[in-house]
Amino acid sequence: MTKPIIIDGQLVEVEPGTTILQACEMAGVEIPRFCYHERLSIAGNCRMCLVEVEGIPKPIASCAMGVTDLPPNKDGAPRKVLTASPMVKAAREGVMEFLLINHPLDCPICDQGGECDLQDQAMAYGVGGSRYLENKRAVEEKYIGPLIKTFMNRCIHCTRCVRFMTEVAGVEELGAISRGEDMEITTYLDRGILSEMSANVNDLCPVGALTHRPWSYIARPWELEKTQSFDVMDALGSAIRVDSRGPSVLRVLPRNNDDVNEEWISDKTRFACDGLRTQRLDQPYVRDGGRLRPASWDEALGLAAQKLKAAAPDRIGFIAGDLVGAEEMFALKDLSSRLKVKSIDCRQDGAKLDPWLGRASYLFNATIAGIDKADAILLVGTNPRVEAAVLNARILKRWRQGGLKVGVIGEAVPLTYKYDYLGAGGQTLQEVADGRHSFTEVLKGAQRPLVIVGSGVAARADGAAILGTAARIAAAAVEGKDAAGWNPFNVLHTAASRVAGLDLGLVPAKGGLDVAGQLDAAARGKLDVLFLLGADEIDVPVGPTFVIYQGHHGDRGAHRADVILPGAAYTEKSATYLNTEGRVQMTERCVFPPGEAKEDWAILRALSGKVGNALPYDTLAQLRTELYKDVPAFARLDSVYAAPIDGVSALAKVTGNIGADPFVSPIKDFYLTNPIARASAVMAEMSALKKTMQGEPRLKAAE
Amino acid sequence: MAVRRLYPEQPLSFAFTPENLAWAKREIAKYPAGKEASAVIALLWRAQEQEGWTTEPAIRAIADMLGMAYIRVLEIATFYTMFQLAPVGRKAHLQVCGTTPCMLRGSEALIDMCKEHIAEHQHELSQDGDFSWEEVECLGCCANAPVVQIGKDTYEDLDPELFAKMLRDLRAGKPLKPGSQTGRQTSCPAGGPTTLLDEPKRGTEKV
Numbered sequence: 001m002t003k004p005i006i007i008d009g010q011l012v013e014v015e016p017g018t019t020i021l022q023a024c025e026m027a028g029v030e031i032p033r034f035c036y037h038e039r040l041s042i043a044g045n046c047r048m049c050l051v052e053v054e055g056i057p058k059p060i061a062s063c064a065m066g067v068t069d070l071p072p073n074k075d076g077a078p079r080k081v082l083t084a085s086p087m088v089k090a091a092r093e094g095v096m097e098f099l100l101i102n103h104p105l106d107c108p109i110c111d112q113g114g115e116c117d118l119q120d121q122a123m124a125y126g127v128g129g130s131r132y133l134e135n136k137r138a139v140e141e142k143y144i145g146p147l148i149k150t151f152m153n154r155c156i157h158c159t160r161c162v163r164f165m166t167e168v169a170g171v172e173e174l175g176a177i178s179r180g181e182d183m184e185i186t187t188y189l190d191r192g193i194l195s196e197m198s199a200n201v202n203d204l205c206p207v208g209a210l211t212h213r214p215w216s217y218i219a220r221p222w223e224l225e226k227t228q229s230f231d232v233m234d235a236l237g238s239a240i241r242v243d244s245r246g247p248s249v250l251r252v253l254p255r256n257n258d259d260v261n262e263e264w265i266s267d268k269t270r271f272a273c274d275g276l277r278t279q280r281l282d283q284p285y286v287r288d289g290g291r292l293r294p295a296s297w298d299e300a301l302g303l304a305a306q307k308l309k310a311a312a313p314d315r316i317g318f319i320a321g322d323l324v325g326a327e328e329m330f331a332l333k334d335l336s337s338r339l340k341v342k343s344i345d346c347r348q349d350g351a352k353l354d355p356w357l358g359r360a361s362y363l364f365n366a367t368i369a370g371i372d373k374a375d376a377i378l379l380v381g382t383n384p385r386v387e388a389a390v391l392n393a394r395i396l397k398r399w400r401q402g403g404l405k406v407g408v409i410g411e412a413v414p415l416t417y418k419y420d421y422l423g424a425g426g427q428t429l430q431e432v433a434d435g436r437h438s439f440t441e442v443l444k445g446a447q448r449p450l451v452i453v454g455s456g457v458a459a460r461a462d463g464a465a466i467l468g469t470a471a472r473i474a475a476a477a478v479e480g481k482d483a484a485g486w487n488p489f490n491v492l493h494t495a496a497s498r499v500a501g502l503d504l505g506l507v508p509a510k511g512g513l514d515v516a517g518q519l520d521a522a523a524r525g526k527l528d529v530l531f532l533l534g535a536d537e538i539d540v541p542v543g544p545t546f547v548i549y550q551g552h553h554g555d556r557g558a559h560r561a562d563v564i565l566p567g568a569a570y571t572e573k574s575a576t577y578l579n580t581e582g583r584v585q586m587t588e589r590c591v592f593p594p595g596e597a598k599e600d601w602a603i604l605r606a607l608s609g610k611v612g613n614a615l616p617y618d619t620l621a622q623l624r625t626e627l628y629k630d631v632p633a634f635a636r637l638d639s640v641y642a643a644p645i646d647g648v649s650a651l652a653k654v655t656g657n658i659g660a661d662p663f664v665s666p667i668k669d670f671y672l673t674n675p676i677a678r679a680s681a682v683m684a685e686m687s688a689l690k691k692t693m694q695g696e697p698r699l700k701a702a703e
Numbered sequence: 704m705a706v707r708r709l710y711p712e713q714p715l716s717f718a719f720t721p722e723n724l725a726w727a728k729r730e731i732a733k734y735p736a737g738k739e740a741s742a743v744i745a746l747l748w749r750a751q752e753q754e755g756w757t758t759e760p761a762i763r764a765i766a767d768m769l770g771m772a773y774i775r776v777l778e779i780a781t782f783y784t785m786f787q788l789a790p791v792g793r794k795a796h797l798q799v800c801g802t803t804p805c806m807l808r809g810s811e812a813l814i815d816m817c818k819e820h821i822a823e824h825q826h827e828l829s830q831d832g833d834f835s836w837e838e839v840e841c842l843g844c845c846a847n848a849p850v851v852q853i854g855k856d857t858y859e860d861l862d863p864e865l866f867a868k869m870l871r872d873l874r875a876g877k878p879l880k881p882g883s884q885t886g887r888q889t890s891c892p893a894g895g896p897t898t899l900l901d902e903p904k905r906g907t908e909k910v
Contacts, residue, residue: 172772177781182706188773189709189759 004078005067011078020062020070020081021049029083032092032121034099034206035158036063039262040167046099046158048121050091054080059091089125096126102137102181103207104153111149112208114221118156139184144174145192146685147199147267149213157183161201161210168264170396170416171195185209194693196389196670199267203253214271214682215251219243227590228255230577231269232323232570233674234388235455235493236368237579238265242273242571242590249273249571249591259369259640260579266389267686268670268677273571275680279554281566282595292564297596297606304531304548304563305610308339311528311546317518318344320506321534321551322495323674325575325587326634328567328600329501330627331615332533335604338613342512343527346501348537349666350516351455352463353491355502357654358647361467362502364581365487365648366450367640371398376446376477378439379419380429380470381410381663382454386670387494388580392416405446407432407439410454410663426466426658433469433476443477451477452490455498456666465656466663467491472652489648492580494666494673496570499578503631532557533600534567536675550603552593553675565607566597569676573599574620576627576634583640584633707781709759710789717760723749727768739769743779747786755796756787784839789826792834795873797821798852801838804845812863813849814838820870833874846890847883856881860893 002013005020007027014023019042024031034046044064051062053070062081070079082088100122107113139152157176162185165174173193176183187193202212224243231238231252238261243251252273254265284300285292295303308316318336320329329346336344347353353362366374371394384392392415398404399417406419409428422428422439431437443449451474457466474489493499508514513521515538521527523541530540534551540560549561552569570577572593576586593599598606601623608615617623627634633641671687672678719727727746734741743765750761757780766776780786787796799805799813817836821829825837844850847859851866858869860883872879887893 172774175772175774175778177774177778178707179782184706186774188777 003068005070006078006080008081008083014067016066016068018067020051020053020060020065020067023067024051024062024081024083031062031083032125033063034117034121034156035160037160037163037204040160040163040204043159043163046156047095048092048099048125050088050095052082052085052087052091054082059087092125093127096122097130097132099156100126100130101132101134102153103156104136106154110151110154110208111211111216112154112205116208117206137181142184142186143190143192144187144210145198146682146689147213147271148193148202149211149216151209151211152184153209154207155185155209156207157185158206159185160204160206161185164201164204165193165195165198167400168200168393168397169195169197170393171198174201192689192693194690196266196268196385197264197393199270200254200264203263212251212271214274219245219250224250225590227571227588229571229587229590230585231265232496232577232587233266233269233272233677234390235496235498235580236260236388236390237496237577237583237585238269238390239585240265240269242588244571244591247591247594249276259367260583261390262394264390264393268389268673268683271682271686272674272677272680274682275553275676275678276569276571278681279675279679280594280597281552281554281558281564282593282597283566284596285561285564287562292561297598300563300565301603301607301610304565304607305612307529307546307548307563308531308607308611313340314342314511315521315526315528316341316343317513317521317527317530319348319515319518319530319532319535319538320344320346320497320501321348321532321536321557322497323570323676324497324501324534324600325570325573325577326497326500326504327575327620327623327627328533328604329497329504329506330630331601331604331608331623332531333504333506334615334626335608335611335613338608338615339611342509343514343518343521344506344512345508345515345518346497346504346506347459348495348515348535349455349459350463350514351458351498352460352467353458353498353502354464355505355507357650359503359582359643360487360489360645360647361471361651362491362493363499363643363647364452364490364492364579365643365645366448366490367581368394370448370486371395371450373448374398374446374450375403375405376442376449377404377406378422378432378443378449378451378473379406379408379410379415380451380453381425381457381466381665382452382492383411383413383415383665383667384452384492385413385415386667387454387456387492387665389670391492405442407442410457411665413665424662426462426469426660426663429466429469429473429663430658433473435476440473440476443473446477447481448486449474449477449488450490451488452492454492454663454665455494457663458491459666460659460661462656462659464654465658468651468654468656469658471648471654475648475652485645487643487645487648489651496577496579499580499582500576500634503578503582503634532561533604534675550600551675552597553679555675555678557675565603566593566595567600567603568593568597572597575600576637578634578641581640582643584635584637586637707784707788709777710756713759714754715760717750717754717758717764719750719764720753723753731769740771740775743769743771743776744783747776747780751786755793756790787826790828790835791826792821792828792832792836794833794876795853797834797836798839798842799836800840800842800844800848800850800852802841802845804841805849808848809862810849813851813861813866816863816866816870820867834870853879859883860885860887 010027033049035043049062050059142150162174227242239255239257241253286295453470522545532549536555536557547561549557550565571590671683677683731742821834865884
């Protein structure tokens, strides 16, 4: 039942549980606030959101007062809220004055300047001057890790950071010690924070107390060009805003996207951007006498084309990497079929995901937002905390609401929420599938169960059997239930390009070789040319195979290459990515590729011309037209291109023996999973810190 | 109130004595499963009674016992001034009330004596390590001001002379009698009763 309330003369009908602040927002009235945040619990300690309610003598903190909690008027008329009355104005000025008593006037040297809530609200709601002549409070600096720079003098005690770390990141590390004016935000004995999401507190901080340490003092927000894009560090496709100045990307910030990342991003997404400036391939190279030497585009493409033309089609291999977009994979597929090459693969890790079984067999079918509805989750061989940190936060959010049971088969790692550890590997999975395990009952009893399979187990030799067994568990879990459209089978990918690659069919044709087969052929001298499109997670054996590497970083692939064709990173091209749930998202070009590097589809187009079999598109628009003809769903941007449920039943028929090895997550080091992150100094520092802290948890982190 | 920090020199470990541990377990059992954290103040207080002050290992030990994050227990230990974060005197830690009624009745003189006879600053140990003192807010015995609290007992109606005697007795290890030091019963008028002096006449009044 809705309840009416009048906000500044405007009647609003609100649902029970709505706060006055939310009702004001519905009415389009802005209420200033510092401590309130719609995705965190309500603290009500900044007092900036005070409003007047007619008939109540004192101002009310609108963030904490529910509309239904207001005592009704005697005549039953709706309550009237005033947000622009003299009392509210005086209250805001008073609160602002109190907050500024101890806030240093160091805006000119503060990194938050220009995007500071306190600065903006002091301008909008504060008074011009100060009546206080006393000294300001001085607070010792705190060390809370290499990602967060602290200026605790500036802290206004909103406790957003404390609530975020506890409620969203699930790591109870931050706290507020002491009280009153002496309250200080800190970690236990100045330990660094070990969380994959810690830097989100920098965004949440309404003042400059917590700022981004890696970017400190490099730019003012108003100097930066802001481009909306999507992240490729994991397979979630978090919405990001890329801030760039001139040729370089300076920072990456989250954007709101309720369906995927809400408004959080992982530390890797945020801080790996310094890797976009180092180790870049900015001109073509060819190997000459064992050494790579700079070459012209003409020479490099000519050499690559010559080798491709000379080799027999069954002695050529194509491998697409983890960060490439759909456009270049489409062009690569096109090129391979024109050259009659059957050995093409996009599954660098060797995942046994088979697009012929139907799309549902490799998607996160229940969607990421679907986690909010789940009441039982079985994690099979996945550690979502490192594979998709933001998704793990979503599970935690659901878990905190209560009524969610989580079971884990795989590694017993801390996941920020409590779970039932079922077992290490295939045997337990088989037990759950056969109904011999108590968790089968949990899944059966759940209205909306989820089975999440990690990409690590899919990549095992017995991956197909594991996926099949998981699909059987999923199918049995919803059998006979009235959960229309609920597909409980989910694959959690770690590579941003994987779903698009599988949708485009970048898998070996009949008689072709997959990644392992190609590498094996290369080792035995049976492969003449290997084309790596940004494939850096594999080791190509040394030998006579001629390796063409197209990519943006001088990483593993480039080290082995005989010809290097410099491409564009995800911030330098407009490319389509499908996230793990099959959501089609298109990145924007924020900056140009460095030096002579080109957009990847254009390189492939140029190469095809040199090979003498030109691809029939000269612009990105023409390529997309062809792409959309081939896969129309790719044109539906920002929507989940859902899979029919029958894919799971086809997968459920796959059987086989599951090995005794325990299930492990494919990610050994969260901070170093792709060429961009490996080139990043910040990620290297975090990786080193994590190792020392995990080895010695009581050690005070060295600054 | 000053910034409250953990003392730089901490003991290496903390463990409840067997009796205290048994007591702590009973205390935790008072709360429903999953709400063990409710016992945190009781346990911290018992640890302080055992050790004399609240040590960092004790904070960690109690956090582990209750399944709480260390920072959560640290927040509580630093929030409440009843938790002494620095070592206190072996024989006594004197909490001198400095709030208005006690101040009006001469607590400033007592504080000066503390500074002279114990240590220059609050929370500092005396040279022999036997005593320490601090100024606290109202102890709730305003009728018997000025008041000093040691442990769980208050010593009331003090003046410099009585306070000096108290310090001497403490130093000598003589037992002290809690309550009013002038001998009056609780908060009864100092010089004996002033009202209702006549004997009530029973049975004469007609109802």
